[in-house]
Amino acid sequence: SQKIEQNSEALNIQEGKTATLTCNYTNYSPAYLQWYRQDPGRGPVFLLLIRENEKEKRKERLKVTFDTTLKQSLFHITASQPADSATYLCAFRRGYGGSQGNLIFGKGTKLSVKP
Amino acid sequence: DTGVSQNPRHKITKRGQNVTFRCDPISEHNRLYWYRQTLGQGPEFLTYFQNEAQLEKSRLLSDRFSAERPKGSFSTLEIQRTEQGDSAMYLCASSPTGTGGQTRGFYSGNTIYFGEGSWLTVV
Numbered sequence: 001s002q003k004i005e006q007n008s009e010a011l012n013i014q015e016g017k018t019a020t021l022t023c024n025y026t027n028y029s030p031a032y033l034q035w036y037r038q039d040p041g042r043g044p045v046f047l048l049l050i051r052e053n054e055k056e057k058r059k060e061r062l063k064v065t066f067d068t069t070l071k072q073s074l075f076h077i078t079a080s081q082p083a084d085s086a087t088y089l090c091a092f093r094r095g096y097g098g099s100q101g102n103l104i105f106g107k108g109t110k111l112s113v114k115p
Numbered sequence: 116d117t118g119v120s121q122n123p124r125h126k127i128t129k130r131g132q133n134v135t136f137r138c139d140p141i142s143e144h145n146r147l148y149w150y151r152q153t154l155g156q157g158p159e160f161l162t163y164f165q166n167e168a169q170l171e172k173s174r175l176l177s178d179r180f181s182a183e184r185p186k187g188s189f190s191t192l193e194i195q196r197t198e199q200g201d202s203a204m205y206l207c208a209s210s211p212t213g214t215g216g217q218t219r220g221f222y223s224g225n226t227i228y229f230g231e232g233s234w235l236t237v238v
């Protein structure tokens with residue numbers, strides 16, 4: 001069955017550095033992959049979506065890459081700030097026949113940015 | 116606030132009791148989803164509605180769980196005879212119908228918008 005893994009449970013970096021989070025998946029490549037931010041006790045908030053035919057997507061200080069050969073997506077936050085501290089989740093749609101909201105989520109990586 | 120609204124935000128109940136959560140989606144969204152999230156895990160899909168029709172159910176949704184969306188607007192998730200293992204955050208999300216068309220036989224993946232969640236603690 002399709003699986004998704006976020007290799008690091010936690011990532012600690014210094015303010016101003018670039019944070020890089022990894023998401024790996026098994027079996028077939030999904031049509032698209034999404035990244036969400038989740039603050040403690042809150043629901044996930046959508047950040048970026050990247051399609052399988054896109055190598056890279058950017059939004060302000062965020063950058064996502066999608067490598068279907070490596071079966072991996074990387075999520076970068078440049079010039080990180082303490083306010084970026086949160087858990088970041090990657091997700092993709094389960095299968096080809098299901099709804100777009102039937103997403104498989106990774107466990108998330110908790111990012112801590114120290115001032 | 117025009118986001119997804121969930122009530123109650125927190126619920127503590129005794130094992131064996133029934134609980135019901137309500138979700139009000141974003142008004143123009145006809146798709147509604149329920150997820151469950153436990154500590155240290157990502158959200159897990161439970162079920163999905165398009166308008167009032169329940170189109171998908173996860174095997175996680177045991178017969179003690181029932182979800183409804185009678186008029187295609189708000190939805191309720193009821194858990195009967197709660198167990199300690201039901202303790203989790205129950206997340207509701209909504210999305211509009213995909214307008215991007217289909218590529219290679221599936222949707223292009225519109226964003227889904229989550230509510231703040233309803234925390235359930237079964238004691």
